[in-house]
Amino acid sequence: MQRLTVRDSPAPGTRRRPSSSSLLASELKQLFRRRRTQAMLLALAAIPVVIAVVVRVSSAVPPGRGPAFLDRISQNGLFVAVTAMLVSVPLFLPLTIGVVAGDTIAGEAGLGTLRYLLVAPAGRARLLLVKYAGAAVFCISAPLAVALAGAGIGWVLFPVGPVALLSGDLVEPDEALVRMLLIAAYQAVSLLGLSAIGLFLSTLTDVPVGAMAATIVLSVVSQVLDQLPQLEWLHPWLFTHHWFGFADLLRQPIGWDSFGDNALLQAGYIAVFGALAFGRFVSKDVLS
């Protein structure tokens, strides 16, 4: 019931179609005002902080051990952000996306607010789009939270200077920041496919936890399948296949191939699971 008061959609009685932008604005307001969303963003921002503090208080890390770039942090604080973004790819980011995307429709259905949303003549397709757009905005903000917190804490605790890329070439800190934002963009694109899957799963059930868990499990399963050499033919089709490809943004010159491949793959997942979610949602009997 609390959610109803937060939402400022028009009262069910007025038969005016709310504009898409106002729907999206209210969806975003609802999403980012939730304690859960804020807590997840804070937890993501805590990853680089933990890494930076641990590296600061411990002795030097020998190169080649632990996550890549860990040994570079003490020389250049900007590597905190890169390391944290790298570490959060396999689990932390999909975890938060799974929660947000799995909650989109099932959350409303579980709370019994979905039918009120549909009474307001927003149209089911539009509601689905708005819900997906909200999840997409979260996909952008989650990696950004890691990147900005990482750059910030790295700048506070460590010296910041020209950054050595994977190719061994040096770039100035401002260009390094641009590359970091590019990595965040790459990860946002990577997560869009998973959000579409989460949206579809969310239309299947009235129990949001089920949709969230299923989304997260799928992201893990996909990563496991990507490691099995017997399934090599399947690998290019897995939505997690290019998740670590952002390393190409740290080369000189930047390799854009993986960015393009990843975007194409994610677009395919968005199209397929968006269509599935549409088919399911518009033909669904909304009882709650």
Place this chain on the structure above:
Amino acid sequence: MTATWLRWTPAVAVPAVIAAGVLAGSLPASARDPLPEKTPAQVLAMIGQHQTKSFSGTVEQSSELGLPDVPQVGPTSGAGTGSLAELLTGPHSARVYVDGPTKARIQVMDRMAERDAVRQGNELWLYNSKDNTATHVMLPAASKESRSHDTPAGVATPEELAAKMLDKLDGSTDVAVAEDTEVAGRAAYSLVLTPRSAVTLVGSVAVAVDGENGLPLSVEVRARGQQEPAFRTAFSSLTLGAPDAALFNFAPPPGASVKELAVPAKPNGTTGQADKNRTGKDLADKNPADRNTDHRDLRGHAPTVTGSGWERIVGIPAPSASAPSESRESGKQSVDRLLNDPLLRQATVTVQGGRAISTSLVNVLLTDDGRTFVGSVPLERLQAAAAAR
């Protein structure tokens, strides 16, 4: 009910469209004009003549040699220095930039890491981002001299050289031009070398030669009785023209550990000789007895060669106690180093008479008494060669 079906149409149509798109993309573009017919000699001459000195491109390499795979899981960077043999397992992709004979850069793109080799003039830098190490090598200036040796005025033209090479190959190898292929979007001749020997492990070697400029675009080695190519390296994209000159300016990043590596102007003493023998195919054509008389001090140390053509077996004798201790050390070291490579150690199996590393193209037998036999032949042949002495 029709309304329900209508609502599900996108869910059916979208995968269908994607499948159609993928199928259409995988069909070879057949609209291209066929390349003019050429004989094997002409194609070989094209390789010899090609003037493509500046290009940049991406090379994809894949191996199915039967060596164990290096698992790459999680946010760690891929195997970097751990193993050189790692380059022979699994897929690799590298970017290549070449501008003239003295400017080149190769970037092996590992997972979350990169191995670089940059050459500008006589300076060569090797850099590995995984452990942040750089190696600096000053190449001997003598390379200019040797190049001028290659092309004195009265020397054979590429056509003559190609014909000569074909004559030499003919006894052991069938050379043919197969159907045109397409590599990196460029039409290419496909030169196929098939061993006439029934014993060797090598099934065939195919080289794709750019139809326009004669640049070799791909090499594919097939092993007998294996569906997938045992080794394949090919350009996946190729841009002709000089790459950005700044790419060849390399300085190790601060914090990297830098090693200076001196290259002796002349290979010195026994180790150099041994290295040359192991790699130099030309020496194998000589009578091994000649070589032993050439280097009396090395008797019992020079590799021996049995068989010919594709059935050739190279035997490296055990370091004997009478040999100078320096060379024994180096010989022992190189074998030790080979076995210390974690990947090769994993691939070593115990067989009758010693241990063996078996791949689909090459077999290596390390006998119990320290000798090493290498050849593109079944293991039994190596064992027979080892038993013969």
